Amino acid sequence: MFEGAFKKNVEQSFLRAKKDIYDAFNLIAQLQKRVDELEDKLRVKEHSPIQPKYIVASRKSRIAHQGSCVFAKNIKASNARVFNSIENARASGREPCSCLSHLAQPAI
Numbered sequence: 460m461f462e463g464a465f466k467k468n469v470e471q472s473f474l475r476a477k478k479d480i481y482d483a484f485n486l487i488a489q490l491q492k493r494v495d496e497l498e499d500k501l502r503v504k505e506h507s508p509i510q511p512k513y514i515v516a517s518r519k520s521r522i523a524h525q526g527s528c529v530f531a532k533n534i535k536a537s538n539a540r541v542f543n544s545i546e547n548a549r550a551s552g553r554e555p556c557s558c559l560s561h562l563a564q565p566a567i
């Protein structure tokens with residue numbers, strides 16, 4: 460009687476441990492998937508032409524922005540055009556957004 464109960468107890472302990480290990484593996488797999496997703500996101504960001512330091516504009520827009528501007532963040536990377544100066548952005552027919560006012564010369 461006691462031996463039977465002991466055996467059952469040991470069996471159940473092993474089953475619980477097995478389940479815990481199985482759950483841990485599942486959790487690790489989920490976390491690895493999330494890490495992969497975040498790494499992909501970071502790679503896309505690193506290769507985006509819209510970087511905080513750049514002057515950017517959408518090919519479809521007449522306004523140029525600092526890459527860190529909220530409007531610049533809405534520009535699709537495939538539509539982005541990067542300028543090395545406000546003068547070059549103006550030469551392409553674009554006006555600087557107020558986010559570039561620290562760089563812009565007054566247009567007289």
Ligand SMILES: [Zn+2]
Nearest residue numbers: 524528556558
């Ligand atoms: Zn802007």
